[in-house]
Amino acid sequence: MSGPAISTRGVTRDFKAGQQTITVLHGIDLDVKAGELTFLVGESGSGKTTLISIMCGILWPTLGEVEVFGTDIYDLSDDDLVEFRLQNIGFIFQQYNLIPSIDAASNAAVPLIAQGMDRHEAREKAAAMLEKLNIGDQAGKLPNQLSGGQQQRVAIARALVHEPRLVVCDEPTAALDAASGRRVMDLLREVAVAEDRACIIVTHDNRIFDMADRILVLEDGKVTHDGEHMPEDH
Amino acid sequence: MIWIAIRMLTGDPQKFFGLVFGIAFSTLLITQQLTIFVNLLERGASGVYNVSSADVWVMDPVSRTTDVAYAMPSTALDKVRGVPGVEWAVPHIRANASVRTKDGDLEGVAVIGVDDATLIGLPKNMIEGSVDVLSQPDSVIIDDVGTTRMFPDASPIGERLELNDQRAVIRGIADAIPSFTSTVVLYTKYSNALNFVPGTRNRLSFVLVGKADGLTSQELVDRIEAETGLRARTREQFARDGVDFIIENTGIPLNFGITVALGFIVGVAIVGLTFSLFIRDNIKQFGALKAIGVTNGTIRKMVAAQAGLVGLIGYGLGVLGTVGFIYAFSANPTFKGFYIPWQIPLISLVAVTLILALTGWLALRNVLKTEPASVFR
Numbered sequence: 214m215s216g217p218a219i220s221t222r223g224v225t226r227d228f229k230a231g232q233q234t235i236t237v238l239h240g241i242d243l244d245v246k247a248g249e250l251t252f253l254v255g256e257s258g259s260g261k262t263t264l265i266s267i268m269c270g271i272l273w274p275t276l277g278e279v280e281v282f283g284t285d286i287y288d289l290s291d292d293d294l295v296e297f298r299l300q301n302i303g304f305i306f307q308q309y310n311l312i313p314s315i316d317a318a319s320n321a322a323v324p325l326i327a328q329g330m331d332r333h334e335a336r337e338k339a340a341a342m343l344e345k346l347n348i349g350d351q352a353g354k355l356p357n358q359l360s361g362g363q364q365q366r367v368a369i370a371r372a373l374v375h376e377p378r379l380v381v382c383d384e385p386t387a388a389l390d391a392a393s394g395r396r397v398m399d400l401l402r403e404v405a406v407a408e409d410r411a412c413i414i415v416t417h418d419n420r421i422f423d424m425a426d427r428i429l430v431l432e433d434g435k436v437t438h439d440g441e442h443m444p445e446d447h
Numbered sequence: 448m449i450w451i452a453i454r455m456l457t458g459d460p461q462k463f464f465g466l467v468f469g470i471a472f473s474t475l476l477i478t479q480q481l482t483i484f485v486n487l488l489e490r491g492a493s494g495v496y497n498v499s500s501a502d503v504w505v506m507d508p509v510s511r512t513t514d515v516a517y518a519m520p521s522t523a524l525d526k527v528r529g530v531p532g533v534e535w536a537v538p539h540i541r542a543n544a545s546v547r548t549k550d551g552d553l554e555g556v557a558v559i560g561v562d563d564a565t566l567i568g569l570p571k572n573m574i575e576g577s578v579d580v581l582s583q584p585d586s587v588i589i590d591d592v593g594t595t596r597m598f599p600d601a602s603p604i605g606e607r608l609e610l611n612d613q614r615a616v617i618r619g620i621a622d623a624i625p626s627f628t629s630t631v632v633l634y635t636k637y638s639n640a641l642n643f644v645p646g647t648r649n650r651l652s653f654v655l656v657g658k659a660d661g662l663t664s665q666e667l668v669d670r671i672e673a674e675t676g677l678r679a680r681t682r683e684q685f686a687r688d689g690v691d692f693i694i695e696n697t698g699i700p701l702n703f704g705i706t707v708a709l710g711f712i713v714g715v716a717i718v719g720l721t722f723s724l725f726i727r728d729n730i731k732q733f734g735a736l737k738a739i740g741v742t743n744g745t746i747r748k749m750v751a752a753q754a755g756l757v758g759l760i761g762y763g764l765g766v767l768g769t770v771g772f773i774y775a776f777s778a779n780p781t782f783k784g785f786y787i788p789w790q791i792p793l794i795s796l797v798a799v800t801l802i803l804a805l806t807g808w809l810a811l812r813n814v815l816k817t818e819p820a821s822v823f824r
Contacts (some may be wrong), residue, residue, distance in 0.1 A: 235673050244550075272819075272820040295737075295742050296742050297740075299741075302740070304738055304822075306735060306738075306822050308731065310735035313458060314455055314459065315451060315458070323736070324740070326451065327745070
C-alpha cells in the first residue's frame, strides 16, 4: 500500500452559533496509515468528534481536503459519497445503535443488505462474523436479550462484515471497567487492524492509551501531539 | 432494507397497533358514514324505485318528488293517454293520512293508490300474501317498515286499522324500499285511496306511463310535455330529483360531511402522532443507517413501506368493519337494502393514502434532516 490511508490538508470547520461563528477545527494536516491502531485523543470540545466525522465522510469541512485511500471524498457527489461510505467505512458507535427489533445476525448484516446482498446470504456472512467474535451462539437473539458487551460485539461485527478499508470506533471503552475495556481493545486489534485497513479510535480513556500504535492529540481544534505514546504532560 | 423497515415497525407492537388502529378507525368512520349517507340519499328515490314498471312519471309542473307533489285534475290521465308513443298510462295517488291502531296508537302513514285494473304502482315483490288481496273490500297492503313499527310482535295480516275514519284491513305485506323518513306505507287500489284520504277537487298525484317500442323515455318525456303542458320525467330523472331534493333541503350532507372530515382529521392526528413518536424513537437507528451508507432514497422507501403496511392492514380492517356493520344491521328495516357502492372504498383509500402521505412526509422530514454525524454526539 503506497501513501497514507487518510490524508487531511487544511481541514477547517466552522459552526454557526447565533450571530457568532465558532471555528472548531483549525487547518488540520495529518496522515493516517493503514495497519495501525490510531487513537484520536482529546478533551470534550477539543474537536475530535468533528474531525472523525469529517474524516469518514459524514460532515463537510468548511475548508480543506480529505482523501481516503486516494479518493478526495468531498469531491464526490452526495450519492457517490454515501456509496463510498457503504463500501469502504465501518462504524462502531458509542451507543451501538443496533436496531432493537431484528436479531444480532440481522443487525450485523445491515451493511451487506444495504449493499444489495440477498438477506439470507448476508445473514449467513454476518453469523460467521459473530462466530469469529465468539458470540455465534447469540446470533438469533434480539439486542435487548444481549449483555452490553455482547451488543458491542454485534456492533463490531456490523462494522467489519463488509470488509471496509477504514474502521471508525467512537469511545469503545467509555462505559466499561478497565479490564473489560482492555479486552475490547484486544478484540479490536485482533479483528479490525489489518495491513490494508486503517482503524481510528476516538477516545479520552487514558486506561487504554498504551494499546495504541499511534496517538493524535487534539486540543482546541489543533493537533498538538502525534506519536506512539502520550506526551508526559497529559 | 424494506424487510428491516417492516421489522422496525412491527417490533414495536404498541406503535404498530396504534397506527393500524388509527387507519382502521378513520377508514371505518369514512366508509361507514359515506355508506349510510349515500344509502339515505337513495331513499329519496325509493318511491320511484318501488314502481319498477313505469318508464315515465307525469305530474303537475310544480311537483318535485314522489313526496312533494301537487295534485292534478283526473283529466290529466286522458291527456297523457292521448299522446302518441304512450303504450299505457295509469293513475297513481300518494297522500298522507293518520291511522289509529286497535291499541289506540296514532301513526302517520303514506297511502299509495295504484291502478285498480293493472295494479301498476305496487312494489314488485310481496313478503306475505298476494297482490290479488286488493280486490277484497277495504284491503290495504302494508310495507315491511310498517310491519316492524306498528306490529313488532305479531303478523299484521287481518288487522283492522282506522284510516282517516275509514275501516282498512291489512291483507298483505309488501317488500318495499323504505322512504327517506321510513314512513309506514299502505298500498291500496286507486278507488279505495280516494275514500281513505281527505277529498279535494283534484286528487291525481301522478300518471305512470309505459312507452311504446322504438321510442326512448326521453323522447316520450319531450312529447308529453309538449302536448299536455304537464311535467314529465324519465324514471332515472325522477329518482335523481328525489335525491337532489334531500341534498338541497336538508342538513344531511353537511352533517355527514363533518363526520367524514372528523374521520380524516382523527386519522391524521392519531397516525401523525404515533408515526412521529415511532420515528423519534428510532431516529438514532435511522441516523446510524445514514452514516453506514443508506441513501435518503432508501430511507424514503423504508418509511413508505412502513406506511404502506400500516395502510393496507388498517384500511382492510376498516372496510371489513363497515361490511360487518352493514351485515349486522341488514335485518333492521332502517338499514334495509343498504350496500357499499364501489366508489366509497375507493374514496376511503384515497383518504387513507392522503393521511399516510401527509403523516409519513412529516415524520420523514425529521429523518432526512438528521445529520449522519449526529450519531457521534
